[in-house]
Amino acid sequence: MLCFFELDFLFFHVKFTEAKHYHAKLVNIRKEMLMLHEKTSKLKKRALKLQQKRQKEELEREQQREKEFEREKQLTARPAKRT
Template sequence: MMTDLEKSGAMEVPLKTEKQLSKNVIDFSEATEKLAEGLLSIYQSPLEQVKQELFELTNKQETLLAQMQLENKRIHETFEDIDLNDMFSAVKIYQGKLAVIRKEMINIHERTSKLKKRVLRLQQIKKKESINREQQREQELRKEQELIGKSTIN
């Protein structure tokens, strides 16, 4: 345990150090103010410009967000519109029917083209046959006239 003398000596030591510290302490408050003012003068204008740009950016983003929400609402309303959905269903059905009709028309066109070619061939054949028949009749008439001519001469 400590004696009174040791206690008083121990108390004097810390007191001396505090006194010495207070004598050695320089007032930094003015230096800190000047340092803060210097830093502010350097960085204040760019930071204010960045602050202004960020403010404009957030305003534009809010405007775009509002527009996107409105457009999204319109799209959802459009999808929920029963009449419009029915109309799209009808359009799909009619497109299918149109495709079938188109195929049928192409098929009919091909068949009519083939029939026209066949008709032309048949007409040519009939024409040749009628020409041949006509020639045969003329030949028969000539033969008859020759026979008639010979019989009258006899």
């Protein structure tokens, strides 16, 4: 039969083992959260760069359209002035 001291020791040992187990789980969760934070930060940065690139390309296309429109306007035949 186990005495109270042995029971206390076993109880302490079980609880300490559980604490180590949960501490390891928390450490793993923290590592995973840090990794996910880094990934989301990189994705946000990449998304911002892509958005800026698209906006720049759209602006360049619009400017090109305006240049072509002005060129066509200049090339359009106009009636000659009679003097």
